[in-house]
Amino acid sequence: MKHTISVLVENRFGVLARVAGLFSGRGYNIDSLCVGETVDPSISRMTIVTHGDDRVIEQIEKQLNRLIDVIRVNDLTQEDHVERELVLIKVKAENEKRRDVMEIANIFRAKVVDVNPKTLTLEITGDEEKINAIIELLKPYNIKELVRTGKIAITRGE
Amino acid sequence: MTKRSGAEILVESLIQEGVEAIFGYQGGAVLPIFDAMHEKCPIQFILVRHEQAAAHAADGYARSTGKAGVCLATSGPGATNLVTGIATAYMDSIPIIALTGQVPTSMIGNDAFQEADIVGITRPITKHSYLVKETKDLARVVKEAFYIAQSGRPGPVLIDLPKDVSAGFAEHKPLREIEIRSYKPTYSGHIGQIKRAAKMIAESHQPVIYTGGGVISSGAAKELKVLVEKTGIPVTTTLMGLGGFPGDHPLSLGMPGMHGTKYANLAITESDLIIAIGARFDDRVTGKIDEFAPGAKIIHIDIDPTSISKNIQVDIPIVGDAKKILQELNKIVTAPKITAWTKKIKGWKKEHPLVYKQDGELKPQYVVEQICKITKGEAIVTTEVGQNQMWAAQYYLCREPRAFLSSGGLGTMGYGFPAAIGAQVGHPEKLVFDIAGDGSFQMNIQELATVVENELPVKIAILNNQYLGMVRQWQELFFNRRYAHTFLGAIPDFVKVAEAYGAVGMRITKPEEVVPALKEAIHTKKPVVMDFWIAQEENVFPMVPAGAALTQMIEGMA
Ligand SMILES: Cc1ncc(C[n+]2csc(CCOP(=O)(O)OP(=O)(O)O)c2C)c(N)n1
Ligand SMILES: [Mg+2]
Numbered sequence: 088m089k090h091t092i093s094v095l096v097e098n099r100f101g102v103l104a105r106v107a108g109l110f111s112g113r114g115y116n117i118d119s120l121c122v123g124e125t126v127d128p129s130i131s132r133m134t135i136v137t138h139g140d141d142r143v144i145e146q147i148e149k150q151l152n153r154l155i156d157v158i159r160v161n162d163l164t165q166e167d168h169v170e171r172e173l174v175l176i177k178v179k180a181e182n183e184k185r186r187d188v189m190e191i192a193n194i195f196r197a198k199v200v201d202v203n204p205k206t207l208t209l210e211i212t213g214d215e216e217k218i219n220a221i222i223e224l225l226k227p228y229n230i231k232e233l234v235r236t237g238k239i240a241i242t243r244g245e
Numbered sequence: 246m247t248k249r250s251g252a253e254i255l256v257e258s259l260i261q262e263g264v265e266a267i268f269g270y271q272g273g274a275v276l277p278i279f280d281a282m283h284e285k286c287p288i289q290f291i292l293v294r295h296e297q298a299a300a301h302a303a304d305g306y307a308r309s310t311g312k313a314g315v316c317l318a319t320s321g322p323g324a325t326n327l328v329t330g331i332a333t334a335y336m337d338s339i340p341i342i343a344l345t346g347q348v349p350t351s352m353i354g355n356d357a358f359q360e361a362d363i364v365g366i367t368r369p370i371t372k373h374s375y376l377v378k379e380t381k382d383l384a385r386v387v388k389e390a391f392y393i394a395q396s397g398r399p400g401p402v403l404i405d406l407p408k409d410v411s412a413g414f415a416e417h418k419p420l421r422e423i424e425i426r427s428y429k430p431t432y433s434g435h436i437g438q439i440k441r442a443a444k445m446i447a448e449s450h451q452p453v454i455y456t457g458g459g460v461i462s463s464g465a466a467k468e469l470k471v472l473v474e475k476t477g478i479p480v481t482t483t484l485m486g487l488g489g490f491p492g493d494h495p496l497s498l499g500m501p502g503m504h505g506t507k508y509a510n511l512a513i514t515e516s517d518l519i520i521a522i523g524a525r526f527d528d529r530v531t532g533k534i535d536e537f538a539p540g541a542k543i544i545h546i547d548i549d550p551t552s553i554s555k556n557i558q559v560d561i562p563i564v565g566d567a568k569k570i571l572q573e574l575n576k577i578v579t580a581p582k583i584t585a586w587t588k589k590i591k592g593w594k595k596e597h598p599l600v601y602k603q604d605g606e607l608k609p610q611y612v613v614e615q616i617c618k619i620t621k622g623e624a625i626v627t628t629e630v631g632q633n634q635m636w637a638a639q640y641y642l643c644r645e646p647r648a649f650l651s652s653g654g655l656g657t658m659g660y661g662f663p664a665a666i667g668a669q670v671g672h673p674e675k676l677v678f679d680i681a682g683d684g685s686f687q688m689n690i691q692e693l694a695t696v697v698e699n700e701l702p703v704k705i706a707i708l709n710n711q712y713l714g715m716v717r718q719w720q721e722l723f724f725n726r727r728y729a730h731t732f733l734g735a736i737p738d739f740v741k742v743a744e745a746y747g748a749v750g751m752r753i754t755k756p757e758e759v760v761p762a763l764k765e766a767i768h769t770k771k772p773v774v775m776d777f778w779i780a781q782e783e784n785v786f787p788m789v790p791a792g793a794a795l796t797q798m799i800e801g802m803a
Contacts, residue, residue, distance in 0.1 A: 096427075097427055100376070101364065101376070104365070104368065105368060108368050108369055112369045142554070145554065146551065146555060149550045149551040150551050152550070153549070153550075153551055155372070155373040155393060155425070155427060155428050156427055157427055158426060158427040
């Protein structure tokens, strides 16, 4: 099962390498990983999407906690939370195809961020379902390039 | 405030941490540090002959004294030579501080002469590490490093010191305390869990206590003894835990696992409750995991949450310091009714003792037994890796914690001799034996120069079978006796080697020579190399083949 794990770490040189090394060294999967500063610039948040059975996820959490620079580990999957990802898609859109692509973009409230005679570049944010849906719909039009930020997430409520 | 050099700040910080000895080697990037130690420095410096030995010696010092051991090496090759020693300490949770020189900060990343990314290289084998970028950070980094290495589940911490940082200047005010917001080890066990454990113990019929290195590192040997005396539950002790419970105690079952005693493995297999204390269910202990103690409930006391339910599902986890938890447990625990069980175990002990054939040949087990007898089990024993290690574990009945030092997790050949150096430096008054193999000893044989120069009277007992014996044993059992590259034909004359270095060399080829030779070696105030020519194809038994269940024991050759 997929888990979204939110990790607060010291905003310090080398921390990302420790976290990434932990996953590779112990054979855990990283589906995506996002890092950014929090309101406190001395602390960064990593949002890691991973998958594994309960035992593996439990080990991942414990192993992350064991790193000296890790302040807190939260498995958001256990909590009510909002997830978002941002994706940029460069898709072929020539002649009559262009209108089709625009239509799909509209339905998904995607923004057109770059236009040229052969392609359109769309920006979409949403949860995994929405993102996967638009990618599937655009695939027949020939996606030239796809860039995903990876998921970020935040708990609901206070 | 007057400014001090980074090297001076480093040395002062080390003194403030109570460092008495440093094991290390010179080099370009550490020149300022050596210079700062050159005069009027209360720290004893032991110049080894290979940096690997510095790391192992720091480790042996730490294991035997309970204080962090310190090693120091130059950048690049000096630092990479430490790697095996750091990994060894990491696998066995030993607090060492590895100080490495580094090229100047302005040159890092340029493939400068003798540059190696040692922080990167050692990331998976250190508890934590630092690359110090400014001289002003040094005092804090040293303080944090010692705290991290020695607290919680101990482990090695590396501090990488660019040359301009140690040569640079900064104001220095010694730090008394530090606070690391992201690092707060749990020491006290959950009291509700401890109560549940006491209840489970009281209701058990066939319990076994299974202890590891955690008992030693938390200093819980006394509390463990109280628990055993209160409950009458027998104890099996892993390689890492030897000495945590007296090996000659009537309730001691010796070691479990691959080369454990048959009675320890039988007791585990038939138990209805395992009380694991500071042990981590290593595969060398459990054998085939699906058939490990099938009827047992498990209480697991460990300071490291990641050890719990990693290999085996636990019924009552208690995270915290073994000593503290046992103190609480001992207050409320009551004795279970286990007379039938202890009687059964006594029967097993009688039926399946550790044995070897005494047929006139010089047997390694006999040598170890005699070392144990003559020293009354009160020496500090280090081991190399292989058969020698297992014979030492089986036949040297260690009675005190911090007196049996062996590379358990990594299984590092070449560990024992430099570890003995560290132990002897930490305990100048004690007798220190390295129970060695001919292969392993040759991995750090150059340290003979170190013991001679520093007048460290360690005794090296080489159980010389002219083989990489443990590997040969596997070939004999599992590869049709095809001894591919395990015969060490060109073994040097160890007596002459010892003498060439200025140590004492002795050769022992017959059983009746063993005791007189040991007595003489112990009386000699010099380092002694004892070359025991043992029966070459002697095997370590019992043996549970890798991946087999604990009940699948081979007890001897047909
Ligand atoms: C550094 C290292 N290399 C290889 C091994 C694999 N290994 C384990 S035991 C052993 C043989 C050890 O030979 P020796 O020191 O003579 O001990 P014996 O088994 O003969 O007592 C080897 C090669 C190891 N444990 N460590
Ligand atoms: Mg050998």
